[in-house]
Amino acid sequence: MVYQYDIPELGQWIGNLSAGPAYYVFALLMTLVVLGLIGFIIALVRHGPAQAGEMTYKLFAGTFFDLVSLSPRRVWSVTRLVMLDAWRKRFWVVLVIYVIMLLFAGQYLAPNSQSPTKNSISFLLSFCTRYLVLIVVLFMSVFSIPTDFKTKTIFTITTKPLRIAEYVLGRILGFMLLATAAIVIMGLGGYLFLNRTLQHTHELDEALQKSINRYLVTQELNQLYVASQQGELKPDQVQRQTALVKQQSELKITPDDIKNFSPQQLPTGETTIDSGHSHRVTIDPNAEENFTEFEFGHQHRIVTQTNSDGNKRFVIQEPEELLRARVQHVGTLRFKDINGKDSDKGVNVGKEWRHRSYITGNSLSEAIWTFEDITRDRYPDGLFIERTLRVFRTEQGIIDQPLEGEMILRNPANKVSSKPFPFKCKDSTIDSQFIPLTGLFKRDAKGQDEPVEDFFATFVNEEHQLQVIIRCNAPRQYFGMAPRDLYLRQDDVSFAWNYIKGLICIWLQTLLVCSCGVLFSTTVSSPIALLATVGFLIMGMYSQFNEEVFTATLDQPQGTRVKNYVGGGPLESFYRIVTQKGAIENLDKEPLVKVLKLIDVPLLHFNRGVNKGIPNFDEYNTLTIVGQGFDIPNSLLIVLIFKACYFALIAFLIGIGLMRLREVAK
């Protein structure tokens, strides 16, 4: 699964009035005003205007006073109490469960996985750490304050010089410190597990080893043959030739093979199967090092060693790129259709998932990425382009041959294009290509190539933009791509730091659950608080879905009906389910459906309103990014931290208000 949310640029996000910090500050103020108003109206109905005004004033003034008088020492004492209480209630069991899960992890991780890192991270962090911590914090937070009420501990607490804000904050901090400890311990355990289980090596398989020997012996015999053609062989050469005769016969090397030896025909084969997979390899026996193919999310370096007897040995090293955090410089993607017209989208080849668009082979269709900020300082040696394209064939073509395509660099201003870089499309696999700054050619409209003197002056415009174009050369076949499928790779960041960023996102989710649990538990009993928090969680997880259902049902502009969710609002959908009518069946003529549609409108608006007030939980699921070996952009992390803190603050403030309204706290 890919991370499906937009990753914002920090500067743009800060300046964005409809989604940036200013929006959240405004939303916070509005929330407080609306809640205050609601409280005032309720009080007005129950107690009359004078008392309502006084109560509202007291509530806000008291809360404000609580906040400005917060004492760290008193907060800490509550925090400590919460932690001790949780420990007494065997909070540590969660760590034991985690260890047990680690022990049985092998049972749940599929062997021969295409991307073992993603699987392991998904299991360790998403399944084990996240769910364990969230469940424990959820239960602790919703049961804690109601238990204080039930056991009358709250009366003891309120007799102490402790403010409501300190009590609520202490609770949240206590739970969060415990959760932090759990996340740190689990994260550390998970990191060790990852390093231990993913490390492996291979050997060259027997057939490949034989081909390499054959290559080396043939090469040496060829050199001796060439030497013999140029003159008489020296005694040591004759001796060597004699020594090679036995090997020549064993390896069935014919005189023609020796004469026609071509150094370019390198031995190709497979490694042995280890950790449930093997790699394809092409070995250049004369090179100091070789690499296996990049498969299963990694590759191996193969080092050539020469033994004391002069024989070469090829040692496969530990995996590379397995635990990586690639930093992407991403661009914006646009398309040209088969007639060469500019377009937002490519061809839809009929896949349900519309993440990728496709370009048609052997036509004017192309995918154009525009990259910003391409400067000499940023790319002093050249561009390291990585692409992951999908292939869609409308006919078999040559089954055992990959489709061919080409990549072109273009100056967005004057449209000067490079000579195409041909490539064979590796479907769904990261394909890397380094573009040096020198030795390139540009191609004019007549198809003539000219050498490029200055890369940046030729292909990059004054606004430091560069376009990278992908074309499919195979007729009647398609290449598929999404914006982040082609990027300029920059220096990696440490995987450990990226892993920590993933853990921070889990921590932020925990903060949301904890604040929400504490908020509800300040005013209702534990089971109701539990239900409310779980409901909040579910709403948060399906936040995007809710928004899309609203857009698809009510907010779809006419003529652009790209309906991801068909079937109408909640009541119409329910009607379709019970009457077993299909989602796309037109029911507009049924009177009951007309009525249901009318009722659906306010329901959908209500749902959307609630949805707006709930954080999108799914947005915090950045572990997919870590698993796929990419860096979680700092801008994304900062935005997520801001949003989580914002929601926690709101929950905290409302929590104080609600707590103050309870009889015990007055």
Added chain:
Amino acid sequence: MSQANRDRSFQRSLAYLAGMAVLLLPISYLGQPAVKSSTMRADEKSAIGVLAQLREQHELSAASIGDIDPAGATMQMVLLGGNGFAINKLWNNLMEAQKTEDWDTVRLTAEQLTKLQPHFYKVWDYLAHNQSYNMSVEFDDYRARYKMVISGFNYYKQGINVNKNEPRLPKQLGWYIGHKIGRADERRFYRKLFQNDWMKLYNHEEDNRDRTYENRDNWLVAKEKYDYAYRIADEQDLKGVKLKTTPSLFYKEYWQSQVNYAEALVASGQDYLNEEHASAEQKAKENGITDNAERNAYVAEQVRKRLDSWGEQTHAAWMLADKDISDFAMNRKFPTVNKWLVAIGQQEQLEQAKQQALKELDQLVPGGAGSIFKKLDTAAQAADPGVAELLQKPYEARSPLDNERIAAYEDATKVTWQMLADSVPDEQRTKAKQLANELRTYDEQTREIQLLRDPLNYNYWRTLIDAEKTTANLKAHEGLILAKYYSSRGRMLEAAKAYEEAFCHWREVLNDYPLLRRDSITADELYEYVKEYKKIIARDLPEDFPLSDVVLIMEQNVSAEAAPFPPKCGEKQPAKEAAKPMTENKESSPTTAPAAEDEAKKK
């Protein structure tokens, strides 16, 4: 809470506890493990553990169904009653992951599902199919596709381990091994990868360590799986557990797989020769044969030898197919609607017995069976005088009213066995009735056998095997393979000659087995070769071209029944007018009004 309330609450708690204790006793008694002492006989029942005994008796315990998967069992226990919810959520996750092309998550989720639903046949079947057929095609590299295909097979393997009494799993595994590897567009590559067990994905050693390299052919491995499935099914049948699929279709796969194997050998003949050619050239180099003529002779000899060995192998494969289909036809009995147990191969015997009984009955009827028909015919024609004329009218020219009159005439002249028996004099009527009953039974049985045969296309396969095992057919295939071999190397004269010989052999086969000419695939394939031949000779086909009927069928859309049969090569007898209808295909008469009418008409 008042004291009275507290007391009532305490009393209620006590009552609940007492109730629980009372319920625990029978549960504990019923739920105890069945303990058997060493002194007890094997068939002696334990005195305790009623539920355990029942589970064992009906083979419902996990241990009797198959191997126990500790991880799966733990997951199910941990979920308590939440299995349904978890399973539902996992299926949703799987669908979503598949939609978003997150293949690893699909596989991980599938693994978890198999642990939660280990004894649900459809789960294994769906996941295997999904991976082998739906997911594999999402990859562009055929090797990645192959990996996914084999991963699908491995679900069946796992499923078999935990469901040892379920014959459908090994049967389906066999079917997939056969058809996915042997029928996919990539079969040329898949079959090789499978036979070489590329990357040990399928792991033949683990599957069956005695399997030789030759027997790693996908169709032969499939046969092994069918055989295993049949053994389970037969064992279960003895225990009274019925097969949960159509038996005739289930049991036909064994011989069908052998037929497919033989067909695959025929289709691979060309590849074998090309490989042998390359290998012979290499050997010639290694052996220092540098002279061109000498080398060509050496290569030709090696290719000829390979062709001969291919012929032997193919012939042996068809002979085995013949044995397999005969075993199936004669030894495997299937229940019919009328509760008879019939073998598909009994049809011909029943037909003979029927002819014999009909002959006897005909002798008993005064004036023969034909006289009864004549009487009815006279009466019917008297009732509708114009009907005789109407019967001469071509079908296309008849109006709906005509058809109604003809139907009425046919009803009126229908002769049943019972009518024949009733017309026999009293002294011999008992015997006649007995014969009539026998004839009715024969009719019903042959009809039901035909109903079993039709879905299997048995008549076609039987004829094909009979034809394929003949020397003429083998020569015909050899000729075509050689012709292609020569033409791909530019040796056109030799190619033309090989084609001509092959076509002559094909003529022989088609004349002897006319059903094959009616098969569109055979006609299509032959026509492709004819087109190749035409290109090579670069002129029109000669008048006495042996496959002129195939050309007629393909080019002029003449039906196979209407096309005349050319004579065999070297023969000058006039061609038959048209294909004689296959007796196997001839429909039996309706149940209650059997073939008596036809027979009577013949008389």
